[in-house]
Amino acid sequence: KAGVTQTPRYLIKTRGQQVTLSCSPISGHRSVSWYQQTPGQGLQFLFEYFSETQRNKGNFPGRFSGRQFSNSRSEMNVSTLELGDSALYLCASSRLEGSSTEAFFGQGTRLTVV
Amino acid sequence: DAKTTQPPSMDCAEGRAANLPCNHSTISGNEYVYWYRQIHSQGPQYIIHGLKNNETNEMASLIITEDRKSSTLILPHATLRDTAVYYCIVRGYGGATNKLIFGTGTLLAVQP
Numbered sequence: 001k002a003g004v005t006q007t008p009r010y011l012i013k014t015r016g017q018q019v020t021l022s023c024s025p026i027s028g029h030r031s032v033s034w035y036q037q038t039p040g041q042g043l044q045f046l047f048e049y050f051s052e053t054q055r056n057k058g059n060f061p062g063r064f065s066g067r068q069f070s071n072s073r074s075e076m077n078v079s080t081l082e083l084g085d086s087a088l089y090l091c092a093s094s095r096l097e098g099s100s101t102e103a104f105f106g107q108g109t110r111l112t113v114v
Numbered sequence: 115d116a117k118t119t120q121p122p123s124m125d126c127a128e129g130r131a132a133n134l135p136c137n138h139s140t141i142s143g144n145e146y147v148y149w150y151r152q153i154h155s156q157g158p159q160y161i162i163h164g165l166k167n168n169e170t171n172e173m174a175s176l177i178i179t180e181d182r183k184s185s186t187l188i189l190p191h192a193t194l195r196d197t198a199v200y201y202c203i204v205r206g207y208g209g210a211t212n213k214l215i216f217g218t219g220t221l222l223a224v225q226p
Contacts (some may be wrong), residue, residue, distance in 0.1 A: 031212045035216075042217075042219075044216075048212055048213055056213045090157050092157075092158075105157030
């Protein structure tokens with residue numbers, strides 16, 4: 001079956017702009033989490049959605065937001081982009097039902113802010 | 115903060131077993147040990163997880179000490195394609211959350 005799909009794969013934006021990233025989870029998975037990976041901070045948890053509800057949120061400013069749709073697809077938005085937002089943004093999906101708790105990651109979206 | 119401690123890097127000869135250690139001395143009774151790996155610039159890949167018994171799958175074996183304060187991931191016959199950063203993660207079980215707290219991981223370099 002198809003894996004987690006993230007679009008776009010690469011993105012270049014200018015400071016001050018906003019950006020929306022998309023994540024399509026594996027069919028049947030209702031949990032979607034987002035992570036930011038930078039060389040300095042490593043992999044950091046952004047937020048998690050389950051059945052359209054935000055369950056957890058990491059320690060990021062309010063410029064970072066997300067949502068999940070009824071088909072479990074998720075988007076994250078970053079407004080007023082800063083140079084420090086340049087990172088690999090990863091999405092992970094999971095069934096979170098019964099014994100199935102493994103998270104499956106997409107290939108990520110590489111965002112460059114100039 | 116991550117609840118695990120791993121060596122920053124390790125080397126392994128191709129074809130030999132790679133043994134990656136992880137300390138998780140503050141693990142609680144309902145927490146599992148998960149292992150993921152990340153090959154350069156790709157998304158992390160799930161490898162294996164366990165509670166207290168040793169586990170094996172087609173990718174690796176996981177050995178957890180009896181006191182559960184440490185574990186070892188074993189890749190029985192390492193190949194060049196196993197070169198990656200390996201993350202050991204402690205998390206609760208039961209479906210409440212999919213939040214993963216990543217540490218700095220171990221960079222495994224498999225040498226030809």
